[in-house]
Amino acid sequence: MSVSIHFDTSWQEPFLKRLEDDGPWSNRQLYNLAIEVEKHLLIPEFEGLQAPKFLPQLKPLPHQLDAAQQVIENMNGKAILADEVGLGKTIEAGLILKEYMIRGLVKKVLILVPASLVSQWVMELNSKFHIPAIAYKKSYSWESIDVVVSSLDTAKKSPHKEAILEQSYDFIIIDEAHKLKNHKTKNYEFVQNLKKKFCLLLTATPIQNKIEEIFNLVSLLKPGHLGRYEDFLDAYKKDKDKLNDLHLKELVNKVMIRNRRQDTKIEWTKRKVETVLIDFTPEERALYDLFTSYHTNSESFLSNSFALLTLQREACSSREAVYYTIKNMLEKKEESSPLFEQFVEKVMEKVNNITVNSKAKKAVELIQSINDKVIIFTEYRATQLYLQWFLKQHGITSVPFRGGFKRGKKDWMKELFQNHAQVFIATEAGGEGINLQFCNHIINFDLPWNPMRLEQRIGRVHRLGQEKDVHIYNFATKNTVEEHILKLLYEKIDLFERVIGELDDILTKLDFGKMEDHLIDIFGHSMSEGEMRIKMENLSSMIEFAQSVKENDYREAAGDSLLS
Amino acid sequence: MKQQEIHSFLNQFFTANDCEIENHPGQYLSVQLTIDMDKALMNRPFYWHYVEKTGGVPNPQKLTLITDYEKAKEIKGELIHFGSPRLHQIFAISKRLGGFIRLFEDQHASISSNIPLIPWLCINMKISYCCDRKKDSFRSIGLNLINGAMAENFQDQLNSFQNQLVAKIPDFCFTLSPLIKPQSGLRRIEQYITNDIEKDDHSWADEARKRWQEDEKLLNHFYEDMEEKPESYYSEKEALQEQYEPKITVSIINGGIFYLAKQREIATLAPTSLYKPSNRMPIKKG
Numbered sequence: 126m127s128v129s130i131h132f133d134t135s136w137q138e139p140f141l142k143r144l145e146d147d148g149p150w151s152n153r154q155l156y157n158l159a160i161e162v163e164k165h166l167l168i169p170e171f172e173g174l175q176a177p178k179f180l181p182q183l184k185p186l187p188h189q190l191d192a193a194q195q196v197i198e199n200m201n202g203k204a205i206l207a208d209e210v211g212l213g214k215t216i217e218a219g220l221i222l223k224e225y226m227i228r229g230l231v232k233k234v235l236i237l238v239p240a241s242l243v244s245q246w247v248m249e250l251n252s253k254f255h256i257p258a259i260a261y262k263k264s265y266s267w268e269s270i271d272v273v274v275s276s277l278d279t280a281k282k283s284p285h286k287e288a289i290l291e292q293s294y295d296f297i298i299i300d301e302a303h304k305l306k307n308h309k310t311k312n313y314e315f316v317q318n319l320k321k322k323f324c325l326l327l328t329a330t331p332i333q334n335k336i337e338e339i340f341n342l343v344s345l346l347k348p349g350h351l352g353r354y355e356d357f358l359d360a361y362k363k364d365k366d367k368l369n370d371l372h373l374k375e376l377v378n379k380v381m382i383r384n385r386r387q388d389t390k391i392e393w394t395k396r397k398v399e400t401v402l403i404d405f406t407p408e409e410r411a412l413y414d415l416f417t418s419y420h421t422n423s424e425s426f427l428s429n430s431f432a433l434l435t436l437q438r439e440a441c442s443s444r445e446a447v448y449y450t451i452k453n454m455l456e457k458k459e460e461s462s463p464l465f466e467q468f469v470e471k472v473m474e475k476v477n478n479i480t481v482n483s484k485a486k487k488a489v490e491l492i493q494s495i496n497d498k499v500i501i502f503t504e505y506r507a508t509q510l511y512l513q514w515f516l517k518q519h520g521i522t523s524v525p526f527r528g529g530f531k532r533g534k535k536d537w538m539k540e541l542f543q544n545h546a547q548v549f550i551a552t553e554a555g556g557e558g559i560n561l562q563f564c565n566h567i568i569n570f571d572l573p574w575n576p577m578r579l580e581q582r583i584g585r586v587h588r589l590g591q592e593k594d595v596h597i598y599n600f601a602t603k604n605t606v607e608e609h610i611l612k613l614l615y616e617k618i619d620l621f622e623r624v625i626g627e628l629d630d631i632l633t634k635l636d637f638g639k640m641e642d643h644l645i646d647i648f649g650h651s652m653s654e655g656e657m658r659i660k661m662e663n664l665s666s667m668i669e670f671a672q673s674v675k676e677n678d679y680r681e682a683a684g685d686s687l688l689s
Numbered sequence: 690m691k692q693q694e695i696h697s698f699l700n701q702f703f704t705a706n707d708c709e710i711e712n713h714p715g716q717y718l719s720v721q722l723t724i725d726m727d728k729a730l731m732n733r734p735f736y737w738h739y740v741e742k743t744g745g746v747p748n749p750q751k752l753t754l755i756t757d758y759e760k761a762k763e764i765k766g767e768l769i770h771f772g773s774p775r776l777h778q779i780f781a782i783s784k785r786l787g788g789f790i791r792l793f794e795d796q797h798a799s800i801s802s803n804i805p806l807i808p809w810l811c812i813n814m815k816i817s818y819c820c821d822r823k824k825d826s827f828r829s830i831g832l833n834l835i836n837g838a839m840a841e842n843f844q845d846q847l848n849s850f851q852n853q854l855v856a857k858i859p860d861f862c863f864t865l866s867p868l869i870k871p872q873s874g875l876r877r878i879e880q881y882i883t884n885d886i887e888k889d890d891h892s893w894a895d896e897a898r899k900r901w902q903e904d905e906k907l908l909n910h911f912y913e914d915m916e917e918k919p920e921s922y923y924s925e926k927e928a929l930q931e932q933y934e935p936k937i938t939v940s941i942i943n944g945g946i947f948y949l950a951k952q953r954e955i956a957t958l959a960p961t962s963l964y965k966p967s968n969r970m971p972i973k974k975g
Binding site (some may be wrong): 143157 | 690771791824914937942944
């Protein structure tokens with residue numbers, strides 16, 4: 126036998142000293158209690174979970190316990206936890222961490238999460254798991270904290286980066302790990318260089334656009350598990366053979382756990398989706414149409430159809446959003462052309478003509494009739510500011526929320542919303558991570574073009590702990606790009622009612638590329654309404670096709686529990 | 690540990706530490722802490738520093754620990770369960786305060802009988818098998834420091850006559866001096882345990898090494914093409930070793946010297962068993 130045996134000798138010396146000095150000796154009861162304590166803390170088996178008996182108040186769900194046990198026993202403590210949004214990945218991660226700590230295999234822990242989630246993680250680990258986690262602060266040194274929670278953005282910067290790489294962490298958790306899907310980023314490089322003994326990557330969307338993303342995630346966790354990059358691309362990019370695909374799935378499932386809502390046997394509250402169509406005022410329409418007219422106009426300064434499309438979408442949101450973008454364009458422009466100046470002048474004139482924001486008016490009516498807490502999502506910061514002001518004019522209290530806020534401010538805003546304000550106005554960056562299940566009304570003031578982002582939005586509210594049906598109101602202005610989008614993506618493919626998380630599967634079935642790119646092509650490059658319609662039909666039938674393939678696959682795969 | 694067990698544990702712990710207890714079995718305990726216990730449990734060094742510097746009247750706190758939330762709903766206090774930090778703090782104190790012991794067997798000797806007491810070294814251990822997983826076992830070994838006889842489950846054997854063990858040497862008894870020094874006694878026990886562990890089934894370690902090799906193979910393949918391997922290759926490699934490398938640790942929980950009457954029967958191992966464990970008397974595994 127070649128296992129090294131280490132005898133702890135620290136007991137010996139004080140014992141011999143006591144013999145020499147004739148004491149002091151322990152009281153007999155305490156001596157017996159010390160033995161009793163140790164016997165209670167012994168780990169009787171290699172297998173099984175000890176954590177639940179340490180956490181009588183936690184009451185984890187069956188799929189969470191299964192996940193924890195699988196990660197420890199079949200994945201050796203390195204896994205991607207990819208449950209759909211709202212199924213409690215944090216609970217799973219906490220259980221796994223607790224288990225390793227109880228077993229004495231883990232002491233030093235690094236938890237990297239988005240800044241908005243730092244406090245939430247610290248609180249949950251402390252209150253639910255009795256794990257003494259501490260949020261990183263500037264005045265601390267990395268070596269002095271055993272369980273530290275920090276944002277990835279802080280951690281990857283000097284001098285933190287160097288200090289962290291010097292530590293020897295036993296356990297690393299990275300939340301919202303889809304930020305690591307691109308292997309050319311600083312985030313990726315930083316995490317790649319960390320020594321990962323036990324490691325969990327958490328993401329609800331392991332694949333957002335391309336199949337390489339899953340390769341990058343897995344290779345971060347377990348380099349070589351999916352082979353080398355070039356080989357992987359050779360095997361899965363060109364060859365769309367089904368067998369290969371199943372093989373890949375099998376490999377991925379060795380390091381990834383993905384629970385779906387329908388597998389969990391939990392009774393979910395319903396989603397009630399309502400489309401709210403809005404009519405522009407003539408002035409608003411004029412601004413929008415101005416941009417439309419430039420689509421067919423081949424003037425060089427706006428040859429970029431994406432910029433025009435953005436302006437159109439902004440016009441559907443608020444005149445403030447348009448104004449802000451134009452202002453930026455002006456600042457960036459080095460030399461001004463008469464054509465451009467003319468364009469800006471026209472835009473400003475139209476902007477100034479607008480006196481009413483029809484959508485905002487509608488939002489106020491809706492909020493007043495709901496008479497309960499409401500979250501409004503918008504893509505634009507200018508709209509966010511405007512809405513805050515506008516709601517205030519109507520006596521509605523609101524708090525803003527966006528990604529750029531410092532951690533403490535985010536917590537404070539959430540707190541304010543929960544206890545004092547009626548409305549929470551979030552920009553896209555605010556959509557991730559923060560949990561707001563005490564609210565069950567969402568207004569999508571404008572729609573993101575990436576369906577995954579929509580999942581993240583809804584997931585803030587429709588998650589475990591939500592007791593009521595969730596109402597989703599999608600605002601779209603009639604006869605605009607918005608209405609088209611809504612029809613195409615959100616009605617034809619039923620995105621809203623669809624079980625969350627399904628779409629990413631569907632999209633990766635095809636070598637589909639980015640959804641946004643398709644949309645830009647359709648709405649930006651089509652020369653006529655007819656062309657646009659045909660392209661839209663194509664896109665939706667592609668998605669439908671992928672879905673039918675996926676359903677077949679799913680049935681096959683379910684047999685050998687590839688997707689546990 | 691069930692809630693009743695925790696309750697009785699806490700009661701014993703605070704009794705052993707001379708605290709006054711208002712005990713409500715199956716509900717809660719209110720404990721008037723002593724100064725020492727306050728210092729150990731309440732984490733207020735500044736208060737104690739202040740009191741000691743100013744010569745003020747010490748006022749140790751009262752601690753209420755609730756073991757049944759349902760029955761003690763209106764009681765103000767800390768909820769205690771197996772995972773609660775407070776309980777683990779108390780566990781740690783028990784271990785710290787219960788490390789070393791010396792007891793004598795009281796056979797109620799009379800003036801005519803003058804009983805000699807034989808020194809036994811007792812060691813209670815935790816043996817841990819670690820890789821990416823872990824398993825512990827408890828072992829209690831006794832060693833007769835006069836004739837070198839060794840006993841398994843020694844603590845259990847002692848517990849069967851616990852009431853006869855006392856902290857002060859009883860009247861009309863005398864202790865024999867050890868022929869085997871405690872220090873070499875410890876070495877004998879270490880040797881015995883090492884031999885014994887080596888005989889155990891270690892397929893767990895083989896499996897861990899297999900997992901390790903598999904992952905290392907993948908890692909090597911991943912970086913195969915690179916002449917000069919990047920830093921991440923080496924750190925991953927090191928991580929795999931830390932993750933999987935099988936190790937065994939033996940730590941001493943507590944132990945001490947027990948002076949036992951000569952006629953006290955202790956089930957010991959056959960003397961040869963130190964070298965041929967197969968001759969060992971049948972013992973129950975702890």
